[in-house]
Amino acid sequence: MTGHTITQEAADAAARTSVTQSRAARELGLKRGEFELAVMLGRIRTVSDTAGGRRRVTREEIERVRAGEGFPEAWVERIRAVGTTEGAALMDISTARFTRLTRAGFVTPVKFYLNRYRAVVWLYLAEELRQFAEAEVNSGLLTGRAPGTIRAQLEAGVDLRARNWRGRHAGALLRQSDDPWERAAAVASLLDPVQIAEIIKDPYERAYVRRLMPDPFGGQGAPDTPAGRIIQKITTADDPDEIRWLRANLTIGLSQARGERPAPRPESKPAPVPAPDQESASGPRSRAELDAEPSPDLGPDHEAPPTALPEQETRGRAQEPRGLLKWMRRRGA
Incomplete structure (x- = not known):
């Protein structure tokens, strides 16, 4: 059985035993805000989606909430x-x-x-x-x-309202995931990009953490709008003690995540070496044709690594395909 088949079967099993959060809210008769607050407070537990989507709610959890004392009136009052x-x-x-x-x-x-x-x-x-x-x-x-x-x-x-809210929000995010990379991303979401870059120096790790960060809070405005800037100010740590605490937790979280698994990186596939008879039949390829070749798709969240230094470029050329080197020598003759 292939890995793809196993993954698909796991996703199908999860779909049979769990539902999306929006459907869970409807089945429980809760408004969207009530449901989201209940999840944030830990009153409704969610599970990871094996297909990599948004977290889901198990059928068992829905039944547990329904069977709770005073549901729905008294239960809803406790999350008002x-x-x-x-x-x-x-x-x-x-x-x-x-x-x-x-x-x-x-x-x-x-x-x-x-x-x-x-x-x-x-x-x-x-x-x-x-x-x-x-x-x-x-x-x-x-x-x-x-x-x-x-x-x-x-x-x-x-005014400690924003700082206290951030602490509570961080705790809620950490409760909702057991994955070390997701937990590191939750902590990073409360730091500004400069702080993140200082701690996560590897560009591929940084791109992966950015992809796992929770969605921008509330969706009440794009980052470059007045509303977005207000939200960003509230959701970004600004107190020195708070920043030190978050940086320390992010450093520890990254160490744990790296020990669990490395951040994904694009696969490097060497170019095929043309056979001598093929090269002579088709002739050497022009520089324009070589430059026009598409680069590997690293995804929308890929962040390019720093430009190579001259000595790094020299080492890179030593590993180029033999067909390309033969063509370059012919051009220089």
Whole structure:
């Protein structure tokens, strides 16, 4: 049995025992946002697609969620996300105090979006807000004057919402994959390209990691648009401690991934050596014909390696096909 047949059979088996995420959401009666948030929180588990597509949901997992206590009403309430106004009402505090608590990092957002004015709207898990308000240790933060250290941080412009969201988002991405290269790509997705290039020096590894990175968040704007730039700023680490943590984790993740398997590289196939009678019959090929030969297709995500140095070129010519060398000597005669 060929490898292709085995792979196809595995893909067919996975299709019979699992469904796409969109279909799973329909079967569970969940809205798209509710389903995506449940996956991010780990309330719905996904599995890899053997065919290399988007992650899927097993039939067994769908049944497990359906059998959960209070499904669907109480279950959906546990993944409900609310904005500032509703969140403040849940905690029985003013919106101004709620915003100060979130900026100081006491409450972590679960998601965000841009409104029509391109303002960032942060959303929080209603269940976590209720738990925070009910905890006796937090009572001093809900009433009276805020501690001096917190006031000083806020007056200095500290806003930890984006950083805390990135930490939560990274954890969600890492939970969704057991593949070491995918996990390295998840960490890399929160670093800017300069940081990535400093750590991943091999261009083929860098191209592979880029291909495995999660889709741009939210699809709310291309990178070169105002909305895209806002999203990029939120999703890219900017705090020195955060960057150091991500760089260290990416370095460790790459080491583990390389130990598992190398990044794919294009196969190098030597040009066929023409037989003497064929060469004499067809005559030597012109330089234009040689230059017109197509290069190997390395795929849309291929990143070309650095240009060879002169001594590298000399070594490369020593390995050229004998037919080409014979033609070059004839041209120089």
